[in-house]
Amino acid sequence: MNYKERRERVAEAMGKGSMLILYSGEAVHISADAYQRFEVNRQFFYLTGIRRSNMALVIDTCGVKTEETLFIEPIDPAVERWVGKKMTKDEAQEVSGIEQIRMIDGITNAINMIMTRKLPKKVYFDTYRHGMKDLPDYNLVRANEFIVAYPGVAVENIYPVVAALRMVKSKEEIEVMKKAVDVTREALEHVLQTLKPGMMEYQVQAEFEYKVKAQGADGMAFPTIAGSGSNGTMLHYETNHARCEENTLILLDLGARVEGYNADITRTYPVSGRFTDRQKEIYNVVLKANQEITVMAKPGLTLAELNNHCKKVLAEGLIMLGLIEKEEEVGRYYMHGVSHHLGIDVHDVTVPEKAKLEPGMVITNEPGLYIDEEAIGIRIEDDLLITETGCEVLSKDIIRTAEEIEERMKGR
Numbered sequence: 001m002n003y004k005e006r007r008e009r010v011a012e013a014m015g016k017g018s019m020l021i022l023y024s025g026e027a028v029h030i031s032a033d034a035y036q037r038f039e040v041n042r043q044f045f046y047l048t049g050i051r052r053s054n055m056a057l058v059i060d061t062c063g064v065k066t067e068e069t070l071f072i073e074p075i076d077p078a079v080e081r082w083v084g085k086k087m088t089k090d091e092a093q094e095v096s097g098i099e100q101i102r103m104i105d106g107i108t109n110a111i112n113m114i115m116t117r118k119l120p121k122k123v124y125f126d127t128y129r130h131g132m133k134d135l136p137d138y139n140l141v142r143a144n145e146f147i148v149a150y151p152g153v154a155v156e157n158i159y160p161v162v163a164a165l166r167m168v169k170s171k172e173e174i175e176v177m178k179k180a181v182d183v184t185r186e187a188l189e190h191v192l193q194t195l196k197p198g199m200m201e202y203q204v205q206a207e208f209e210y211k212v213k214a215q216g217a218d219g220m221a222f223p224t225i226a227g228s229g230s231n232g233t234m235l236h237y238e239t240n241h242a243r244c245e246e247n248t249l250i251l252l253d254l255g256a257r258v259e260g261y262n263a264d265i266t267r268t269y270p271v272s273g274r275f276t277d278r279q280k281e282i283y284n285v286v287l288k289a290n291q292e293i294t295v296m297a298k299p300g301l302t303l304a305e306l307n308n309h310c311k312k313v314l315a316e317g318l319i320m321l322g323l324i325e326k327e328e329e330v331g332r333y334y335m336h337g338v339s340h341h342l343g344i345d346v347h348d349v350t351v352p353e354k355a356k357l358e359p360g361m362v363i364t365n366e367p368g369l370y371i372d373e374e375a376i377g378i379r380i381e382d383d384l385l386i387t388e389t390g391c392e393v394l395s396k397d398i399i400r401t402a403e404e405i406e407e408r409m410k411g412r
Contacts, residue, residue, distance in 0.1 A: 004097040011066045013161045020124040024055040025138040043162045048096040062118035070098040071107045124158040163349035168360040180263035183256040185398045187211035201226040201240040212256045221255035221262035232377025233370040244271045266381030273409040285317030289367035290380045297391040303339045310338040339363045361386045
């Protein structure tokens with residue numbers, strides 16, 4: 001990954017006379033001495049390639065030349081005895097390509113020095129909020145501290161700048177995402193060979209996650225969804241604590257994370273190894289929508305246009321199945337969008353100015369139908385790379401037709 005080029009593009013967008021202060025973050029405290037698993041600030045990772053806590057990147061465009069400084073934790077053998085090795089200066093330079101490495105305990109003095117001597121007109125932080133009720137994350141806390149310390153300085157949000165870059169993937173990013181999809185494929189093949197009536201949903205989850213970790217992946221892209229029977233009609237069901245009954249379906253929405261990049265795949269399998277006639281009828285309606293979106297996806301279109309077509313195909317199928325009478329009733333059984341961007345985040349960053357698809361973007365293709373009265377939930381999700389003329393299905397080797405699934409499950 002060319003992290004230096006990414007930082008140069010960000011610095012250019014910031015303009016002269018600016019400073020970026022971007023923290024990697026800290027693990028969230030739960031209780032006593034327990035902390036949540038650390039997740040790095042995605043903008044920090046995108047610009048440095050590092051996924052460590054208690055670090056910071058400062059980019060200063062106030063001088064003739066742009067200056068980059070990476071602040072890392074000092075090496076302390078006593079601390080390392082408990083938590084493992086810290087990243088050395090040489091390692092940080094090698095991964096990030098940043099020459100100037102300093103210790104994190106000196107960042108306040110470094111910021112004060114730039115503010116006093118160079119008088120930046122704008123200072124950028126990552127101040128993204130997903131919702132008003134969200135607790136402020138580490139970068140927002142630091143931004144608010146800065147605003148109190150320097151109330152006369154304009155504080156800007158770097159998130160839209162980095163998000164616009166992240167939406168179009170490089171060749172290196174695409175290769176890593178292909179690996180994540182392939183790890184997911186191997187793990188799903190294992191599930192097809194182990195799935196049987198009487199298993200608990202969490203056991204199906206465990207079979208998948210074992211194979212993901214056994215292949216050396218970072219872990220899961222998101223909490224695995226394994227919804228059998230009526231649980232498959234709940235879009236983000238994560239309880240995974242019911243028994244998989246005979247002649248029901250199990251909806252598996254899952255993915256592997258490899259080197260910080262995610263796969264996002266959904267497959268729906270018959271617990272007993274064969275679809276009932278009714279299940280297959282509904283399954284093939286969803287499959288038709290999936291296939292048509294694959295043919296349709298290309299540069300210049302928007303996700304809204306893809307979703308409108310998806311709704312039309314699903315509505316036609318629902319009318320044929322006798323479940324609705326008019327197209328506008330499709331929302332009774334299909335209530336989400338067919339696509340979102342995919343990358344470092346599962347629901348990856350988007351900005352309005354890049355609403356139209358471009359070559360290098362990676363999106364999902366995930367039509368679904370959720371029929372409560374029949375305890376049938378079906379979603380088929382693939383990952384698509386937008387190309388110059390259309391799209392490449394990154395998950396093309398993950399079998400999806402009812403016939404393929406039944407044939408593969410015969411050998412259990």
